Amino acid sequence: MIKKLAAVLAIIVGITNIGGIFAPESAYAAAAPEIIAEAGILIDGTTGQILYTKNENATLEPASTTKMITCLLAIENLEMDHVVTIDDETPFTEGSRIYLLEDEQITVENLLYALMLESANDAAVALAKEISGSTEAFAVKMNERAKELGATSTNFVNPNGLHTEGHLSTVHDLAMIAKGCMENETFRTLCSTYYHYIPATNKQDERHMYNTNRLLYDEKTLVPVNGVSVPAKYEGAVGIKTGYTSHAGGCLVAGAERDGTFLIAVVMKSTDAGRFGDSIALFDYGFASYHTVKAADITDDMGRASVKRGAVADVGLELAESAYVTLPIEASSSVLSTKLVLEDERTAPIKKGDELGRLEIYEGESNLLTTVSVLAKEEVGEGTLLSVFGIENHTAYIIYIVAGVIVTLMLALTIAYIVLKRRQIRRRRARRAKRAMEIAKQRLEREKDITKRDWRF
Template sequence: MIKWKRNTIIKPVACFLLLCLSLFIFPTKFTYAENPPSVAADSVVLLDATTGEVLYSKNMNTAYPPASTTKVMTALLTLENCDLDEIVTIPKSAVGIEGSKIWILENEQITVKNLLLALMLESANDCAVALAIHIGGSEEAFVKMMNDKAKELGLKNTNFENPHGLYNTKHKTSAYDLAQIMKEAVKYPMFIEISKTRGTQIPGTTQVPEGHPLWNKNKLVSAGEFYYKYIEAGKTGYTIQSQHSYVASAQKDGQRLIVALVHDEVKNFFNDAINLFDYGFENFKLEKIYSAGETITTYDDDGISMPLLAMDDVYMVLDKDSSAKPELTLADIDKNTVYITGDMVTTGTLRIGDSTVDVTLLAGKEYFPPTVEVKSTNIDRTYAIDTESQTSSQYPVYPFVITILIIILLIIITRIIQIKKKAQKKNIFWN
């Protein structure tokens, strides 16, 4: 006589189905580093360079003297205002300046590119002054250009007094502002090329036939203990009064992050920068939500039916495992205005979790208002975005999978009942 044990069949099947259902109904949330690393500097920020979103901060708007990280602004203005092959005749006022230098001499003739190399690799104060005078006509005029650029970038906690960063009580910036300057500088491929140079030699001149050897002080670039393979650019800074500062950019899988650490007493900035970069890359992803010209939503209200298109590519920084759908909040739309395809219609805010991004929306087709005058209505509504065009990898189709699993479950239960009935007819006992 054969005995069928109900638990032998039912328990494994039930456990398997419950496991499958739990994976799809309650997706597993993979956790990375729960908390960001501790850092020594007093003003710190980690931000995404594409969106500007802050991923970690510590007193990021508190201003401190930045020392030689100032030179990132000097380099930025040089790239904006000079050809790299321009010849700079070294002025007397640049010779013998205190602090780090490469000992350039009066009337030496050196190209802008070689002065930039010395500025970024050796942190040469004498080269900073030479570039400032070459570009601005005087050091004072160049400093005004630095502060004007800071205002243009929207920096609220920055004031420059010199092009090199030697200590001055009024010469200050915050980690957030410093990161914004680096974010602007790395838009120039030459800035990255120069910053990643491990070592080079400025060719000899009449005054210095042997030339000037240069070695990069950014240890994340140099082979050794702190080498970081994703590094793009970085600048150190130190004076006794200013303490240590560091700002750097790194890129991995198309995502660029900026770290700024200002006023570090214990000189732990290389380790802290690496840990912050790793935290950012492991926990967050840069997602392209919409391409320029793609339909974000269709506005349909009081006679208006119009596709609204993204004016630019839309990126958001999301948690690494996020698959949430975006929501859109629209600003007002003037329904009495004629819209031609491509005209700006309104603005909006996309939200996924805690991440938001502002978007400008264009008309996807022509719209002509009705002949009867209709007053403009302010609209502030939240729309769930139609994501049919989004890839299934971004937004898994859970209902379909759940339906299939339920059907499988019903088939198995039906089969078990049939087996039980047959067993009863043959006097096979179930325990």
């Protein structure tokens, strides 16, 4: 019996070892990543939580990753079918380009594909001038929009990332910019596209655009990932933007999504191949260690809240957006708890969408992870005078009607009483007058009778 058990155990151990031999390639991701880049960061692209960082605040040249903000501003300020006429300066833009010609007419959509796939510097200049009139004026817009997206140490000088004194950013800022950009569906489509065809224009033959981001397609090129060479193509890759100059080195802002978890990796001052390997190392680490969990859905019923001096006594509540949190891979949503915190006083009028409080998301009972605004679900107008006592307009109107009927009845009764009393007084006066007339008549008859008697005697 013991020999049989030993044999079974030996078989199990053997199978286990064989399983280890054929472990998936991403097994090396369990350890903290080792990256070649001088600076790198990994964030949850949904929540913004930082999962890994290396020199996150070092200011470095961003190269063509600059074009993310150029692309976003073009989407926000120009129609996709708008036709741009190229000026006499843009064709002389240096670096990667699609060789735009003076007076060439091309749509914004095609310029954007050239910008994000071919990393065309001349397309960036054309878009910048179409929006702001000059690249200098456009740089002001770039910096303003970057700050709105969470950048704190970025200074853009041109729209394409070519080496210019003072044109600097950080991996942290580029990650925040990428997060904001990827929330725009048009941007997301552009940066994740591998191939785009531009038909012939009035000046050029047809053009074929191919994305420079090897994570999207390249199964042949091997890149270094934690000391192991693996294909550059990455499962779940969704963009975002490459960058390379001799001054900036290899830069890459990359996005990848698996099983509802969307990660953004940024590396700066790596090598040409190293930027792709670095991003894979960061992604493997992130997906092996964390996942994104929906803590509250925008459709969740948030109940109702009382309202002072309103047409109604309460207002419906809804979330401004769904709430997500980043948790360790082994943790589930069961560790989360929520707390609804409302303003102390809610006084009418209230408009639909007014912020009335927040929903706090906790890990356990005390570790606050995030908050999401709680809004008024509908409009609440000012109430009547009775709203001071918490009486809704509907009830107040009934009270007013009943009170009006009672007042009307009382008024009618009062008038009827007055009319009746006046009638009684007139009747009484009439009876008195009649009685007086009768008395006067009797007196006159007596006097006549007396007169007759004196005359006869």
